[in-house]
């Protein structure tokens with residue numbers, strides 16, 4: 001992820017999750033933020049079903065190979081090719097998971113102009129002052145203040161922000177490059193990241209860099225008030241959470257020559273948005289729902305974390321469980337569209353209503369519950385009853401001990417983070433296991449994830465291979481648990 005403002009650097013707080021207005025059936029979907037860009041039809045990609053063997057490395061991949069940059073499933077000639085005015089090197093941190101990097105899109109779409117280079121192989125640039133490194137900070141300049149002939153190449157770092165800082169510090173080549181920065185933009189990235197919204201996916205940063213190149217050198221005379229309009233449109237975009245129009249800062253007569261850099265990005269974004277539209281009602285409440293075609297009465301109530309039902313990761317997990325359990329999985333909006341609240345009595349009644357609706361509206365015969373963080377206490381309360389058959393919690397927040405554990409009636413799986421103030425290893429976590437062991441009344445299992453912090457199973461930084469591994473394992477374990485008891 002690439003930060004685009006110095007604010008973003010000093011506030012690594014948890015980002016507000018994009019919160020579109022509450023679901024309303026009569027409302028038309030919001031305009032696509034890509035609507036005004038000239039991006040070719042995604043039709044060749046929509047035809048691709050399933051994975052193909054990479055012609056070079058034989059790995060099974062979808063759309064393209066992250067290692068060899070080969071296109072699979074359609075002919076390369078069906079896809080757009082972008083020509084860049086300045087070549088680009090993407091320096092890739094080894095820890096950056098291939099499958100997560102959006103920088104590869106640039107390499108595939110602009111093959112003549114983009115190189116992807118592992119960090120260990122950073123080239124010896126003969127004159128580093130002619131290289132513009134995209135890297136925010138005090139001594140970074142904007143393109144409009146740099147003369148066009150004074151640089152020969154762009155360099156972008158692909159890695160987490162902390163990796164990027166280390167890479168620049170430790171590499172004399174990178175440290176000597178001249179630094180360039182871009183205007184702040186909000187990301188459209190759909191994976192949860194523990195950063196502000198102004199940290200961009202790498203392909204977004206690359207796109208905006210070339211967009212600014214166009215503004216600075218290719219259309220400078222057309223938009224004399226570019227600066228003023230930039231700041232006002234930023235304010236507008238800050239005010240509008242819902243509609244983020246990427247094109248709002250473009251020069252008037254810009255011909256869209258770099259827009260296809262976002263060809264895959266828009267396709268993947270729309271693909272996830274499509275899932276967003278599986279919003280429906282359950283017992284009158286806005287609900288995200290995924291139903292396996294093989295559904296035969298098994299249902300799972302997904303109690304979201306403090307970030308609410310709109311969090312993309314929550315929705316991807318709902319899909320995951322529907323598929324793995326051949327079940328109907330629902331994530332109702334227990335925050336009623338707005339901020340979190342902790343009225344347990346009121347909340348509990350709503351959980352019960354959701355389960356009743358699963359039975360009456362969808363014929364569920366067997367219901368399980370999984371809760372993350374905020375959803376943890378509700379999971380415990382439901383597992384005190386026969387409304388559910390099985391429960392799982394991941395890093396539960398505010399459990400009431402010993403009561404919440406003593407009263408458990410159903411098999412319960414605990415996915416625990418090592419570093420978790422709300423369910424500490426040598427506090428509540430330990431006490432819970434001791435209670436269950438001495439009572440011997442239910443099946444239970446504790447799985448500890450060393451090095452993980454509270455929240456990892458719902459919103460961990462999946463760019464971090466260790467977090468990604470724990471995240472995947474936690475959900476495989478939960479799926480196994482539910483497949484056994486549900």
Ligand SMILES: [Zn+2]
Nearest residue numbers: 054057065068
């Ligand atoms: Zn390959």
